[in-house]
Amino acid sequence: MAFGATRQMYDVDLTCSKCGNHISQLPFQPSGDRPVYCSDCNRAFRQTRPGMGGGAGAPRAPRQMFDVNMTCASCGTAITQLPFDPKGDKPVYCRDCMKSRRG
Ligand SMILES: [Zn+2]
Ligand SMILES: [Zn+2]
Incomplete structure (x- = not known):
C-alpha cells in the first residue's frame, strides 16, 4: 500500500x-x-481565473513608487514617495494637493 498522500x-x-x-x-x-x-x-x-497571476488578462499590479525627498510645491508637506519618477523641472505636489488640483 503506497497511497500516502493520494487524494481520496x-x-x-x-x-x-x-x-x-x-x-x-x-x-x-x-x-x-x-x-x-x-x-x-x-x-x-x-489557469484562466482572473487576478490569480498566470499572465492572462491584466492583473492589477501595485503601482511602482519612487523614493524621493521633496516637499509639496503647494503646502510644503514632505514627500517621500511618488508614483512617478520626478523630472525635477516640474513642481511636485503631495497626494492631497494633487487630488484637490484634479478637482
Ligand atoms: Zn471537460
Ligand atoms: Zn500639498
Whole structure:
C-alpha cells in the first residue's frame, strides 16, 4: 500500500459540464447542484481565473513608487514617495494637493 498522500477519489458516473468528457472519478463528492468538470477543464479554469497571476488578462499590479525627498510645491508637506519618477523641472505636489488640483 503506497497511497500516502493520494487524494481520496469518489466513483461517479457523470459527464463534464464543459466538454462532455465522461468522468468516472472525482476528488470530491458531487453534490448534484453544481456543474462538474473533468480534470482537464478544471485545470483550464484554474489557469484562466482572473487576478490569480498566470499572465492572462491584466492583473492589477501595485503601482511602482519612487523614493524621493521633496516637499509639496503647494503646502510644503514632505514627500517621500511618488508614483512617478520626478523630472525635477516640474513642481511636485503631495497626494492631497494633487487630488484637490484634479478637482
Ligand atoms: Zn471537460
Ligand atoms: Zn500639498
